[in-house]
Amino acid sequence: MMIYYSQTLYLCWHFLTDAVREGKNQFKRAFGVSSKNIFEDLYRSEEEMIKFMHLMNSVWTLCSRDVIKLFDLSPFTTVCDLGGCSGALAKECISIYPESMVTIYDLPKVVQTAKKHFISTDEHRISFQEGDFFEDSIPEADLYILARILHDWTEKKCLQLLEKVYKACKPGGAVLLVEVLLNEDKSGPLSSQLYSLNMLVQTEGRERTPAEYCKLLTAVGFKEIQVRTTGKIYDVILGRK
Numbered sequence: 001m002m003i004y005y006s007q008t009l010y011l012c013w014h015f016l017t018d019a020v021r022e023g024k025n026q027f028k029r030a031f032g033v034s035s036k037n038i039f040e041d042l043y044r045s046e047e048e049m050i051k052f053m054h055l056m057n058s059v060w061t062l063c064s065r066d067v068i069k070l071f072d073l074s075p076f077t078t079v080c081d082l083g084g085c086s087g088a089l090a091k092e093c094i095s096i097y098p099e100s101m102v103t104i105y106d107l108p109k110v111v112q113t114a115k116k117h118f119i120s121t122d123e124h125r126i127s128f129q130e131g132d133f134f135e136d137s138i139p140e141a142d143l144y145i146l147a148r149i150l151h152d153w154t155e156k157k158c159l160q161l162l163e164k165v166y167k168a169c170k171p172g173g174a175v176l177l178v179e180v181l182l183n184e185d186k187s188g189p190l191s192s193q194l195y196s197l198n199m200l201v202q203t204e205g206r207e208r209t210p211a212e213y214c215k216l217l218t219a220v221g222f223k224e225i226q227v228r229t230t231g232k233i234y235d236v237i238l239g240r241k
Helices: 002-013 016-022 027-031 038-042 046-068 088-096 108-117 155-168 190-202 210-220
Strands: 078-082 101-106 126-130 141-147 169-179 223-228 235-240
Touching: 002 027, 002 046, 002 190, 016 190, 027 038, 038 046, 046 088, 046 108, 078 088, 088 101, 088 126, 088 141, 101 108, 108 126, 141 155, 155 169, 155 210, 169 210, 210 223, 210 235
Parallel strands: 078 101, 078 141, 101 126, 141 169
Antiparallel strands: 169 235, 223 235
């Protein structure tokens, strides 16, 4: 985490004033790259992609147990971890719920790197599917985990993705959002506000309030929405189909 923050993220923070004035990320000023897809910028070289994947692996190695245990997910045996990256969250899921099978869905080069560096070939309860979740179909599942996914994107793209998840989700299934939450009046917590500035300087998105996430889920058809907090960095929202 410290390597990624110091060598990549902090360089975007050099241009925080520009980000606030323009309302957009600062990859072009920081690294001379600018594309229509933020992950083309994030993964602008194999070295940067592996660095980012180690960041996410560190995050979920530290925090995954807290979020995976907040709800009883044992009824959901077929799980799809959308944007599952290094697979740390998937590994925690099958550890806590022995009956579960998890498919990690991510971009082709991320999947290949995860297989090479992060997930053992002996782990038979974790499988992979390559694709772009905006452009390609996603597999049918009982439960979809979107961990730190929606905060990368605009409201329009969040709705686009959640609508696709709802359609693919089995009847009686659910979606689990793992995000940093702002207070409803956005007055804090300070850590969440700082994460939102992180999103400003490097993505299209922002952190949101529980009500904002509930509104997104309701808009595409999810119901019985529950919000639970860990008392730490990441909190969880569950919506049922």
